[in-house]
Amino acid sequence: MSHSNNNINLKVPGNSLSGSNSNHGSSSSDRHNNRHRSVSAASLNPTTGTLITGELNETDPSTNITPDIGGTSGVGGDIPPDMAILLQKLDEDFLVNKVIDQWTFINRREEIMQSINRLHQKQNDDLLNLDPLKLQMPLNPRMSTGDFSKISPDNLIDILTYRANTYKSELAFIVLDAKGKEVSSISWEKLYLKAVKVAYEIQHKLTMKNSDSVVLLYKDGEVTEFVVALFGCFMAGVTAIPIHQDISLTEVLNIINLTSTKLLLYSETVAKELDRLSVQNSRINWPSKLLRWRTTDLGSARKSEVSHWNAKQQKLKKDNKTSSEQNTNLAYVEFSRSPVGELRGIALSHRTIFHQMHCLDLALSSLPNSGGGLQRSYKQYRADKKVVLATLDIRFSIGIILGVLFTVYSGNVHIWAPQKVMEIQGLYANLISKWRASLLLADYFGLKRVTYDYQQSPSATRYFSKTQRVDLSSVKWALVNALTIDGEFMEILAERYLRPLGCQHPENAIIPMLTLSEYGGMVISLRDWIGGKEKLGMSMKDDDSNDLSSVLIDKEALSRNIVKIVEINPSANDDIGHDLLRVDAFGYPLPDATLAVVNPESSVLANKDELGEIWIDSPCLSGGFYGLRKESKSIFHAKCRGSNGQLDMDFLRTGLLGFTFNGKVYVLGLYEDRIRQRVSWIDQALYQKLHRDLVIGNGSRYHYSSHLLATLASEVKQIYDCTIFDIFIGNEYLPVAIVEAEVIRKQVADETAGAEGGNAKASESVHVSGVPLNEPVLNAIAQKCFDTLYKRHFLRLYCVVVVDCDTLPKLLRSGGREIANMLCKKKFLEGSLKADFVKFFIRKSISMIPHGEDVIGGIWSPYVSELRSKALANFPDQYSTIDYREKSINDKTGAPLTDFKTIVDILKFRVAKSGDSIAFQNVDNNSKSKPLTWKKLENRAYAVCQYLIEKANIKAGQYVILMYSLSEEFVIAVYACLMCGIIAVPMLPFDSNRIGEDFPAFVGVIRDFDISEILVNDEVEKFLKNGPIADSLKKITHKRVKSLKIKNTVKLTKVSNMASLNSKIASYQAEVNFRDENTTALVWLNFTSDHYRVGATLSNKNIIGVCKVFKETCNLSSQSAIIGCVRHTSGIGFLQACLLGVFLGTTTYLSSPVNYAENPLSFFLLLARHKVKDVFVTEQMLKYAAIKFTPKGFNLSNLKNMMISTENRVEIDLLRKIAKVFSSTKLSAASMSTVYNHYFNPMISSRSYMTVAPVDLYLDPIALRQGYVSVVNQAEVPNALHIQDSGMVPVCTEIAIVNPETRKICKEGEFGEIWVCSEANLTAFTNGPKGPVDHFAQTQFRGVIADGNPDVTYLRTGDLGFLYNVSITKNKSSNSNGGASGGGGGGGEADGEITTFQPLFVLGKIADTFEVMGLHHFPIDIENTIESCHSDIYRNGSCIFKCGDYTIVVCESKRTKYFASLVPLIINTILSKHHLVIDIVAFIKKGEFPISRLGTKQRARIVDAWVQGVIPISASYGVNYGENSMIKLVEEIDIVTRDDPITGLKNPALSYYDDNDDQGDVFSDNRETLKLNDDYNYASIGQKAEFSLGNYSNSIVSED
Structure with a gap:
């Protein structure tokens, strides 16, 4: 394709330019290779998408002048919601978070788009075998091209010049007002002189090139001023940019910036309006280099200026540049709306325009009985002028082409009248008669108005004027701008309006024009002869x-x-x-x-x-x-x-x-x-009922929204307006209707207003309720819409959204404003409609119902479990390897610590061997206590024992609450209780912000454990006796038979009679059979995020076992200083604070969480000062530290094992994020280790001393929902679930993955419940001697694998996960033995080059998961989807659960109204991504969503509140009718499609991404393990996966 061009270098979109001369003589054979279409003088950088023009111009990202192909691209507007979220997240990562580079962004985006294309390819038939x-x-x-060789070489500027000389005083344009009165006019000469003046000023006062642009800003009726400015730009050789009524002032500024415009031409009235706007609102920020000229002030060109202009033109003609060069220059750029409402510039050259003029003249002049051609000669005077009466906006589209350019081309007089003249009965016909109009330029809206007005009252038109008789005999052409033709109206217009009023040949006069208003308004088809x-x-x-x-x-x-x-x-x-x-x-x-x-x-x-x-x-x-x-x-x-x-x-x-x-x-x-x-089973059932044959065709049915809207308009009278479109969800297209109807709203007082400002007036604190008052009426309207369209068109609406009247966005199209269908669709998919109500018809619309193999039994049913077992029969069972250590030796003395029966015996051993060494030290800044030696610890423990036995009269085996802030007193009290055989129940002090949760829990422990004594320190005593709960505590004490005593043990330091005390202690120990393996020594209480209590008992053997596992797994010794800080009453926190120091014979430093909250830096300085090797922290601690200070100025290179506890799935890249924050402290990435723990085992798996980076797996979500573990490539499955490992199994521990229902061992390739056999397992569950008995929890400790060893019992964790074999390649340079092995590694090869290990991957808790239609769902994944689908839904502000038969979503939104627009977004995204149909969506009141003190959702509280009906709901929406209704639906479908399965149930849960995938290979016996080596690189997905020891920066190996 060549474009003639000599001087300027235009960059053609998608094509290169070559300079060439006129090609008038080209043959018809190369016609297509010599097309001349105008192109843009600017182009986009193909990689970044920034605009490139003469000057580098960065566009504002907020501008809405952006590329969008709208509805014509097929796939462009049909991105499934889940994929849209992936693209949105990718944009955020690249543009906002800046965590990926540009190439990763481009590659990843391309992968996602390819997946979308694969989805759409399934919608098309096989198109390979095409029959010509x-x-x-x-x-x-x-x-042919030759027929156009006679076109005059003159251009529009030449024609205007000739007309100014030939028809000097004849009027070219006449402007009428809304009443039909003449307000202004301009002759051909005046038009020419004024245009020359504009051109002269541009050329002499500005240095503008041909590619430069000028913005024209004129009002609707300023026709003459606009035409002058437009032709002034043409003459000056610059590109005009006309602004029309559909462009806002903000968009004008964006256009000026986008096009690097240096000049703005406007009229005096526009200038005054802009000045007024600038005063009323904020000042208009015009670009600094922009000049603004009022063309109304310029006047006409003087003789000298005209002479100068003529001389210049003569010179150009001599050089033969005028026609060839100017024709290829851009004449103007028209900005029009895309289907989604975004502005796009359409570039039009002089050559394009001239071709269009010639074609229009040929077509219109061919009309029989037209009285000669339309074009008057411009070189010699001819009186046969025609009159054009136009009512279209002449600033854009067909208005500028026929109204302005064709007027100059044809030389006829143009009479412009505003559209409003058609609203006055009879005026339009009167104007035609008065001006003897030959050609009418109008649109459907106006012509329908005048025609139907005439039908209602003919006399109003006929006798509109007493002096002027209505006579339309002059009308030869009635051009109608349209996209579609209303044939019935055309006949009415011809026979009942034009003919009765005198038009001679109305059937020939009416010429509908097919125009492309989105692409410059060019005419592409019209009647011709x-x-x-x-x-x-x-x-x-x-x-x-x-x-x-x-x-x-x-x-x-x-x-x-x-x-x-x-x-x-x-x-x-x-x-x-x-x-x-x-x-x-x-x-x-x-x-x-x-x-x-x-x-x-x-x-x-x-x-x-x-x-x-x-x-x-x-x-x-x-x-x-x-x-x-x-x-x-x-x-x-x-x-x-x-x-x-x-x-x-x-x-x-x-x-x-x-x-x-x-x-x-x-x-x-x-x-x-x-x-x-x-076409689905519903159609099949309907056609069977109607006794008609169902033709499947290409598998789809097609409807046209104009036909549907006409039906709704005639049958559903409550509808004000409507739009219908389809959306792509769950691998099929589903129709959606948005209707405008009257919405009655209720005003409610804003409860937050008073709190925000006390002086606010009452009227200001009122807002509209989220639920309309007439919701039942809206529901009935939505139902009627569905019924009507199904009855009349067999269309099954997926959902109906109701908005208030005049709410939907509109576009200017074919002369009138109509609802912007694609913009409505865009807003619907974005959740930004102002929707008041929504109703779904899921059961009647979707043909693809996701379901598993057993819709009732689910994935754990014997039937489905057996199916999986058979599919995976060749795979090994999921057992971890065991690294059993029988003995644990004390490194100083060589004594086997495992020979001691109790931790108290080890304490006595420490006192005997190194009694004066420091055992515990409180390192808080405000601590006045001295370091505690082993002897002092024992003595003070005896002092507390004396109090308990002699004064408190506590019996052996009784329970005592220890409520201390972390301090030496707490450790002393723990050992005192252990010595006496009294069962300590450690509890955290009250959180003053959570008393509502803590106090009932505290009272529950007192009641269930029959507590009579609470041991405390100073801080807690002060709070209990004088704090906010003091009165409540006294009431409880009075009601009890057994008194409740609070004792501060700080001052208990001396023992009066040691011998007597020892004897009493011995009798206490004998009473409870102290050294027996089954005797309860200690109780750990844990509270879930919902603050439900989980109690566990530890025997003395337990305590030794837990300490042994930690010592051997982490390779701890007496040289390892221990630091206790958080969660000191149970789990790893308790071990660190109280037990490990004694077990190892090393010093334990105590730093309280209160001190950490005040100064987190002190904790990390402590780690650096004492060169601590192992420490326990929480995720919340680290995030808090990152907020409070920038880690620098201290060295943590000695810290080899920072244990971060997790009870659930590992947060993706948690360790990498933390390593990045602490990188300046020389804390190695390998030192970060997650520890997967449980209420009944503090260490089930750990990344401690694993010298490989976290293992990333991408799981196929479809397989996962059916119980399989299928590792996929993220490039092929963009929605794959990304998980990271929870580490390897510690010593003396075996993990088995077991089917929770059948209790059979799971095969590799499926997930199951994590069962643990370990010395670190606690003894039993407890609710206290007086608490309710929980048989289920007790059986958790007695798990026996049905097809395993019946003598081995396991702890059932209630968590789902799987073991996965990973092989890594180590660099030969780094095959040293640095770093302790984590036990469960499995057989590495002798040379150390290739090692396989078997990390554990935790998926989630069984208690949180639910099954719908036989598919298994993890709420965390669905909630992440919900929270990412719209910014108005709070992060951590959604909860999904199953209640009875219904799947319910409760979420917290930033909105107070228009919740209904978020509902489809939530439903569609979940259906598309997770293959789950939600039944109810509810929005909880802002600020009422329950969050725990650790920032986690209180899921059980939400479910309880829902069941009890006390949840504070702002709005709720019913979507579907529960799981049973869907099961019945599946049964119905099976019955209908039994004989003809073509329209049967499609199940996206079984094959969603690629039907051609060979599913059999997924579970092949020859499947390779995941290899993570130096050569493997996930470059395409933006992150390294080089899990070799040599490349894992700052690893333990390299540091040793």
């Missing part, structure tokens, strides 16, 4: 080619995308049946155009008798968008395929759906207005 006999070949031009139809290249049936042609087509066939013509040119009197549809033709394509009908989804030529998208190619068309190379290529230079491959020509995709018949163009509507729906 069945395809519709493109219509050829009726006039040129002839040449034999050149179209198709066989023609007998047809009077000049008449208004129409056909009747079969609606049933149309719904299958087939055009079945039943009758040609039906009589107006015929009664058209309800099963037929009338479609009227525009006429032939433009004489120089090639037109093709193409399948819009596949870009293949449509079959004969098939509907498709109209693609056109003509020199009259623009060459592309301004500055959007990629979009220009896909829209303006589209390629289609025929039977022999790709056609060698470019087309413009019009976005119009239609067909051709006898060479004429028939349009049914826009591609975006076509609704698709899969």
Whole structure:
């Protein structure tokens, strides 16, 4: 494609430019290679998408002048919601968070788009075998390139110059007001002189190049000023940018910035309005380099200026530059709306315009009885001028082409009147009569108004004026701007308006024009009498080619995308049946155009008798968008395929759906207005009932929104307006209706207003309720919409959204404002509609119902479990390897610590061996206590024992609460209780912010454990006796039979009679059989995030076992200083604070959480000062530290094992994020280790001393929902679940993955419950001697594998997970033995090069998961999806659970109204990503969503509140009718489709991404383990996965 161009270098979107001269002599064979379409002078950088013009110009990201292809691209607007979220997250990671580089961003985005394309490819039939006999070949031009060789070389500027000389004083433009009175006019000479003046000023006062642009800002009625400015720009050789009424001031500023415009031309009235706006609101921020000129102040050109202009033109003509160069320059750029409301510039050159003028003149002049051609000679005077009466906006689209440019080209007088003249009865006809108008330029809206006004009151039109008789005999042409033709109205207009009022040939006069208002307003088809139809290249049936042609087509066939013509040119009197549809033709394509009908989804030529998208190619068309190379290529230079491959020509995709018949163009509507729906079992049932044959066709039914809307308008009277579109969800298209109806709202007082500002007036603290008062009415409207469309069109709506009247966004199209269908769709998918109500019809609309193999039993049922076992029969069982250590030796003395029966015995051993060494030291800044030696510890413990035995009179085996802040007193009290055989129940002190939770829990412990004594220190005593709970505590004490005593043990330091005490202690120990393995020594209490209590007992053997596991796993010794800080009453925190120091014989430093909260830095300085090797911290501690200070100035290189406890799935990249924060402290990445713990085992698996980075796995979510573990490539499955390992099994521990229902061992390739056999398992569950007995919890400790060793008992964790074999390649340089092995590694090879290990992956708790339709779901994943689908939903602010038969989502939104627009977003995203149909969506009041003190959701509290009906709900929406209704539906489908399975149930849960995947290979016996070596690189997904020891930065090995 070549574009003539000598001086300026235009960058063509998608094409290179070559300079060439005029090609008028080219043959018809190379016609397609010599098309001349105007192109943009700016282009986009293909990688970053930034605009490049003469100067580098960065566009504001907030501007809405962005590329969007809208509805014509097929796939462009149909991204499934789950994929949309992935793309949004990718954009955030690249642009906002900046965590990925540009190439990763580009590659990852491409992978996601390929996945989307794969989904859409399934919607298309097999298009490889194309039959050339069945395809519709493109219509050829009726006039060859040679026929245009007679076009005058003069351009519009030359023509205007001639007209100014020839028709000096004749009026060119006359402007009328809304009452039809003349307000201004301009002659040809005046127009020319004023335009020359504008051009002269631009050329002499500014240095502007041909590619520079000038913005024209004029009001609707300022026709003469606008025309002057436009032609002034043409003469100056710059590109004009007309601004019309559909562009806001903000968008004008964006356009100026986008195009680097240096000059703005406007009128005086616009200038005054802008000044007023600037005063009223904030000041308008005009670009600093922008000049603003009032053209009304410039006046006309003086003689000297005209002479200068003429001389310049003569010089150019001599150089032969005028026509060739100027014709290829851009004339103007028209900014129009895309279907989604975004502004895009359409570039139009002088050559394009001139071609269009010539074609229009040819077509219109061919009208019989028109009284001669339209164009008057511009070189010699001719009096036969025509009068054009236009009521369209002349600043854009067809208005500027026919209203301004064609007026100058043809030399006729243009009379412009505002649209409002058509609203006054009779005025329009009177104006036609008064001015003797020959050509009318109008749109449907106006003509319908005047026609129907005339039908109602003919006399109002006939006798509008007493002096002027209505006579339309002058009317020869009535041009109607339209996208589709209303044939019935055309007949009424001709026979009941034009003919009665005097028009001679109304049937010929009415000429509908098919215009592309989105692409510059060019006309592509209209009636003409040129002839040449034999050149179209198709066989023609007998047809009077000049008449208004129409056909009747079969609606049933149309719904299958087939055009079945039943009758040609039906009589107006015929009664058209309800099963037929009338479609009227525009006429032939433009004489120089090639037109093709193409399948819009596949870009293949449509079959004969098939509907498709109209693609056109003509020199009259623009060459592309301004500055959007990629979009220009896909829209303006589209390629289609025929039977022999790709056609060698470019087309413009019009976005119009239609067909051709006898060479004429028939349009049914826009591609975006076509609704698709899969033919399903519902249709089959309906057709069986109607005794009709169901034709499947291509598997889809098609409907047109205009037909649907007409039905709704006539039958659902409560609807104000409506729009319908389809969305792509769950691998099928589903129709959605948005209706405008009256919404009655309730005003409620804003409870937060008073708190925010006490002086606020009452009226200001009122807002609208989230739920409308007339919700039942809206529900009935939605139901009626569904019933009506199903009854009349067999369309099954997926959902109906109700908004208030005049709420939906509108676009200016074909002269009128109509609802912007695609913009509504965009807002619907974004959740930004102002929706008041939504109703779903899921059971009646979706044909793809996700379900598992056993919809009732679920994935753990014996049937499905057996299916999995058979599929995985060749795979090994999931047992971890055991690293058993029988003995644990004290490194100083060589004594076997495991020979001691109790931790008290070890304490006595420490006192005997090193009594004066420091055992415990409180390191808090405000601590006054001295270090505690082993002897002092024992003595003080004896002092507390004396109090307990002699004064408190506590019996052996009784329970005592220890409530201390972390201090030496707490440790002393623990050992005192252990010595006496009294069972200590450590509890954390009260959280003053959570007393409402803590106090009931505290009272529950007192009651259930029969507590009579509470041991405390100073801080806790003060709180209990004087704090907010003091009175409540006293009341409880009074009600009890046994008194409750609070004792501060700080002052208990001395023992009066040691011998007597020892004897009493001995008798206490004997009473409870102190050294027996089953005797309870200690109770740990844990509280879930919902603050439910979980108690566990530890025996003395237990305590030794737990300490042994920690010592051996972490390779601890007496040289290892221990630090206790958080969670000191149970779990690892208790071990660190109280037990490990004694077990190892090392010093324990105590730093309280209160001190950490005040100064977290002191804790890390402590670690550095004492060169601590192992420490226990929590995720919350580290996040708090990162907020409070920047870690620097201290060295943590000695810290080898920072244990971070997790009870659930590991947060992705948690360790990497922490390592990044602490990188300046030399804390190695390998030192970060998550520890997966449980209420009944403090260390089930750990990453401690694992010298490999966290293992990343991507799991197929479809397989996971059915119990399988299938590792996939994220590039192929973008929605794959990303998980990281929880570490390896510690010493003396075995993990088995077991089916929780059948209790059989799971095979590799499936997940199950994590069962643990370990010396670190606690003894038993407890609710206290007086608490309720929980048999279920007790059986957790007695798990026996059904097909395993019956003598081995396991702890059932209630968590789901799996073991996975991973092999790593170590660098030969790093095969030293540094770092202790974590036990469960398994057989590494002797040379140390390849090691396989078996980490544990935790998926989630069984208690949280739920099953629907036989599929297993993890709430955490669905909640992450919900919280990421819209910014108005709080992070950590959603909860999904199953209650009875219903799946319920409760979420907290930042909104107070329009919740209904978020509901479809939530439902669609979950259905698309997780294959789950939600039944109820509820929005909890802002601030009421329960969050625990650790920032986690209190899931059980939400469920309890829901069940009890006390949850504070702002709005709730019923979506579906529960799981049982869906199970019944599946049964119904099976019955209907038993005989004909074609329309049977499609199950996206079984095959969603790729039907061609060989599912059998997933579980192949030859499957390789995951290899993580130096050569493996996840570069395509933006992160390294080089898990070799050599590359794991700062690893233990390299540091040793």
